[in-house]
Amino acid sequence: MSTPVPRAARITLAAATLLLPVSVQLLLNSAWSPDLPDLLPSHWSGAGPADGFTEAAALYRTCLILAMICTALGLAALIPRTLPPGVRRGVVGIAASVAACATATWAVSAGLTLLAGDPRTVRLGAGFLVVMLAIVYGLLPAILLPREAAAEPARSRLEQPLPAPPGDVSSLSVRMISPGMLALGLAVPAVLIPVTLGTSASGALLPVALLAAALILAFAAVRVRADRDGLRITSVLFRFPVQLIPAERIASATAETILPRDWGGWGYRILSGRSAIILRAGPALLITRGNGRLFAVTVDGAPALAAILESARPAASPETEDPRPRTP
Template sequence: MDRLRTWLAALVLALPPLAIAGSWAMLAPRLPPTVATHWSSTDVADGFSSTVPTALTLLAVTTAILLVGLALAVVRIAAGTRATVLSLLAAVSGVLAAAWIVSAVTTAEAGSAEGARLEWWWLLIAGAAALMLVPWFVHPRDEPASLRPAEPIPLTPTDAASWRGEASATVFLWLGIAMAVGAVALMLVLPIADSAAIGIAAGVILLAAAGFLVALSRIRVQVDGEGMRVRSALFGIPLRTVPSEHIRVVEAMQIAPLEWGGWGYRGTPGRLAIVLRAGPGIVVTTRDGSRFAVTVDDAQTGASTLAAIVERQREQEAPARRSLPGGEPSR
């Protein structure tokens, strides 16, 4: 069953070249020698390419992407890595196919490349990137690594156990700074070109993204009687809290970014991770089966401390559960 799902995830990459070939075949009688490939802000075509070379190039590229995807289905690599790469390839191939379809359809409807109007067709190009979701959800996942849960440290009922660790990624800091500079430049330049609203909106979005990157460049993980909390060490912004009463298993393991969706704050159904680099991290599995991972220095000590806190809480809850109606009488 897993092999079938792997091949289905790879074969999703056949859809873009088929879409290009099919649309080309249907529209060929109506297509002029050139097609519109770029539009100005006033919805007027201002970029053109030869029809046949453009179609052949995009068909060749998307077919090459398909072959890469089929090769990935054969080779032995981590399931998470394969799913991530297939998803990225699907996004690229989908956007390329959508770009051809938009160029071909708008040109054919107008009767000439110069008369082509983009109108709402840009939504198709933007939405084509969503093709990446198909391989991601179709592809099977590796079973969780058969690692032993973290060994709890000895704790008495009155011990105030706590631990704190940090992790940093300088590349996030520099990317955030570069994005902030770009955002400011965008807000200054676009208003000069009579696009003030667009410039300000794009700048604000970029500044928000830049701030998040800077906040994520250094994180602090706090473990105590309440559970595990992850905050930005620079701004103190809370990023994730896992209460101790929700935790079922605590593990210390080596985190491979691609197996968790990449670097940064990553989320997929049932899995959430804050990954700043490959290396040691703490992974907790909650009572509802979801998993959360965070890369942090000295992860083994942090995991052992959290495991001890969770175990002590279970021991303290056990007498109360036995005294409830239907439970064993307390002794």
């Protein structure tokens, strides 16, 4: 009878498989770089020789950066309680696939060039299968991840209110996740970078693709917290605040039902007189600031969050009350 692999060991193995593509690329580069020419093939139109070329250093750097970013995202997803189990498995698998594809893209180009001796005579051949197999590599860490005893909600998680001193307002933290935005954030560099390799636009599109991916991923999973200090929204993956609204700047807080099309789509939206973090259609926390601007975030538990913020905001001062004389 086989003995189950301990949970910690499975997570360690998954982390090792995430690190493997970057490690392989670093090792191969140290062994191959002295013999590589200045240009490497990066595009083939068919079964013939390569018809597009990229500077060897640029191709190596681009593939390595992409692999390292995906590896970092995959390792971040392994942190306990960062993502729900199903989403975490998907993020880890996609990150490993993209990292492996990046390493395979460079390794195939460099390896075939060393075998051929001249980058202009390199034919892709079986190298295409190597890149395709790299996509399947993402299944390995996804399978290695341990199964959770109990499934968590697929899109959100309401965390227990933190203890508060007597007489203080309560606090509530809610985690919201958009699996679609997570997949899109990984897909942007995975698609744009390989497509532009070997073209004059590759150098300019690399930082653009990485910045776009970072912005999407920053808002793909957020933690919404309401307490006596006000509203704080933090990126789950990058662990930095993306929105802070102090309690004294909140004029009102309500729970509403909103649609992405009414706010300009998904993600972080900035419109005239209002802004929002939209991860789905449905319940949302709507805040009116003291200056009249609106801010919304789609989140479960919106009524509870609104109630906390309403109790936390200071009572209207004489300066903010209606200045018109009252009728006795």
